[in-house]
Amino acid sequence: MKSFQSVQRELTQFVRDPDHNPGPEGLEHRRLVIYRDLFFNNINGFLSNGFPVCRSVYSEADWDAMVRDFMTRHQCASPYFLKIAEEFLAYLQSGRGNNVVDPPFLAELAHYEWVELALDVANEELPDNGPISNQLLDSHFYLSPLAWPLVYAFPVQQISSSNCPDSPSDEPTYIVVYRNRADRVQFLEINAVTARLLALFDDGTSPKAIEVLATIAAELGAEVESLLGFGGELVTQLVELDILIIAES
Structure with a gap:
């Protein structure tokens, strides 16, 4: 019998890249599809909301393909959900490579949108400002x-x-x-x-x-x-x- 870790690995490989990984043997395909779609839709939805302008310049098929490629090829360094946008930016800057469907401004636009998101969730607080001095x-x-x-x-x-x-x-x-x-x-x-x-x-x-x-x-x-x-x-x-x-x- 396969170890629990082996089954986990096969399941995550299927979730990330279902076209090239069949998933663990003995698990009903219908259930595997539920996990596949749940993970993809969550990540896709988060990236679409975090990078709305980037999303708008792609067709649905091309965007979905990029999200799938991100899930398949990028090794995230952080387990935190709020870090997904930063991980996606890292993927675009160093892991995406040249793709004919990508506009030339993609990396810069994604960085700009990520900055807006990063500032929105930043923990820093501004001190009170006194009145502007005459001097x-x-x-x-x-x-x-x-x-x-x-x-x-x-x-x-x-x-x-x-x-x-x-x-x-x-x-x-x-x-x-x-x-x-x-x-x-x-x-x-x-x-x-x-x-x-x-x-x-x-x-x-x-x-x-x-x-x-x-x-x-x-x-x-x-x-x-x-x-x-x-x-x-x-x-x-x-x-x-x-x-x-x-x-x-």
Whole structure:
């Protein structure tokens, strides 16, 4: 008689890849099909909900085939259900390979959708922000742990089933995805200069706004005074959106 572990292994092999594994002998095929469909439908439903735009650019048959391929070939490193989206992203980035049905933006779009999901379930909480000081430029700020600046070759925030670019944009797409104090995940399209500003606020030192603007001015070859007005408005906007946090004095 086969060991219990052998039967388990044959059952899981059938559930993952039923086209190439018959399942354990002696088990009614009807029951095996129930397990097969239950696992597939649960994972398919979770991925469809977690990556709705990715799902929308595929036919039903092509999407189902990709989910099955994920189940068959990807070895998940985590047993937690909430980690399935992260595992699927890893599969797309390193295990999927080239497939004629995949759009060229698939990996970037999936990453963008995963970021939204990851921020939605993140455990971090934002501290209370006091009022913005009249001495804004002398105040210290840091990047919210729930704000992720990102850069993509494709305009991922614009992609839909009716808008599927064939090639990257001429310029990179800069985005910051963030969760605010109302626990709503939002995104803000930014430019390269704002992305650099956020990076400077994320250096672990909680610098003053004036210090960051001075650094950017030097990098642009401009006088810092020329950036103070616009820079102050930008910092204020980023604080109001909960992207920048006012550091305690």
